[in-house]
Amino acid sequence: MMGIGFEDIKVNGLxxxxxxxxxxxxxxxxxxxxxMKGFVKVFTTVNRKKxxxxxxxxxxxxxxxxxxxxxxxxxPELKVNRAQLAxxxxxxEQQIATGFWVKTKDYTGTINHEMGHMINLxxxxxxxxxxxxxxxxxxxxxxxxxxxDFGTSKVDDEVMREAFKSANIEYxxxxxxxxxxxxxxxxPAEAFAEAISNEDPDxxxxxxxxxxxxxxxxxxxxxxx
Numbered sequence: 729m730m731g732i733g734f735e736d737i738k739v740n741g742l743x744x745x746x747x748x749x750x751x752x753x754x755x756x757x758x759x760x761x762x763x764m765k766g767f768v769k770v771f772t773t774v775n776r777k778k779x780x781x782x783x784x785x786x787x788x789x790x791x792x793x794x795x796x797x798x799x800x801x802x803x804p805e806l807k808v809n810r811a812q813l814a815x816x817x818x819x820x821e822q823q824i825a826t827g828f829w830v831k832t833k834d835y836t837g838t839i840n841h842e843m844g845h846m847i848n849l850x851x852x853x854x855x856x857x858x859x860x861x862x863x864x865x866x867x868x869x870x871x872x873x874x875x876x877d878f879g880t881s882k883v884d885d886e887v888m889r890e891a892f893k894s895a896n897i898e899y900x901x902x903x904x905x906x907x908x909x910x911x912x913x914x915x916p917a918e919a920f921a922e923a924i925s926n927e928d929p930d931x932x933x934x935x936x937x938x939x940x941x942x943x944x945x946x947x948x949x950x951x952x953x
Contacts, residue, residue, distance in 0.1 A: 732758065733766040736803070742773050742810050750808065753836030757843050760938075763945040764843070767850045767860055770805035777811040801862045802853075802871065804846050806839065828910045830926035830934075837925045844924030845917060847941060848883040854948040855883070884920035887944075891923070891936035907933045 732754050739747070758765040816835045823829040832838070853859060856874040863871055877883070892899035897907065905913040908926070912919035923937035 734769065734771040734806075736770045738770075738772040740773055741775060742808070743813075746810065746813055749834070749836055750839060753839050754806075754843070756836075757840055761847065761942065761945060763949045764847060764850060768804045768806050768843070768846055769860060770803050772805060772807045773810050774807060775811045776809050800868075802858075802860045804849060804860050806842060806846075808839070823911075826910075827905070830909045830912070830922045830931075831928045832925055833927060837927060841921045841925035844921035847924065847945070848881075848887075848917070848920060849878055851883045851944060851948065852878045881916040881920075885916040887937060887940050888916050888919050888923075890940055891933050894936045894940075895932045897933070907931065 732751065742750075813835060816838075820829065820832065820834065820837070824831055830837075832840070850860075852874050855877070856870055858867065858870050858874055888904070889899050892903065895907075897903055901913045904919045908919050908931075909922045912922035920937065923931075923934045924941065926934040928934060
């Protein structure tokens with residue numbers, strides 16, 4: 729798993745075939761969005777049978793001392809709930825059938841959804857000129873407006889508005905539910921992540937969201953020569 733950019737790995741009880749699917753899914757995501765490789769620092773698993781968390785979720789802020797900001801760090805994390813993996817396929821098919829989730833073949837789609845949130849965390853960091861990792865002592869004040877922008881779905885909303893405009897479709901909750909998913913209609917961040925994970929090749933909004941995202945990641949790639 730080191731080969732796909734994680735710095736900290738805490739895997740417990742994950743089956744080999746599940747690990748292989750996750751490995752392949754993350755590698756495919758990085759092939760589509762190479763600027764993201766290395767941004768997500770931590771990969772962990774949990775075992776929460778009654779948790780609403782289905783297959784994956786993401787966290788970002790790690791603090792090691794509440795009174796000392798020099799010991800805080802922004803460590804984007806991919807977390808997989810292995811307790812939900814065995815029954816995920818039936819749930820996925822049910823949610824797709826009702827229009828609540830976008831079309832995905834298995835739980836790697838949910839991981840792509842979560843990595844979609846990480847795309848816009850990175851783009852927000854890029855816009856503010858900051859990086860994931862330990863927070864420099866003299867730059868604490870730059871992280872707060874960045875996290876405000878991320879928390880209010882600023883980047884997600886901008887991409888979704890442009891995608892709908894490009895498709896000549898009104899940007900509204902009803903149309904997000906129609907062209908993306910009902911879950912996507914709950915919030916611009918979820919709409920964006922749903923579009924990123926959508927595997928329907930004929931979905932026009934998804935097409936524009938992915939095109940815009942690749943354009944913006946390439947434009948703001950601070951690792952490019």
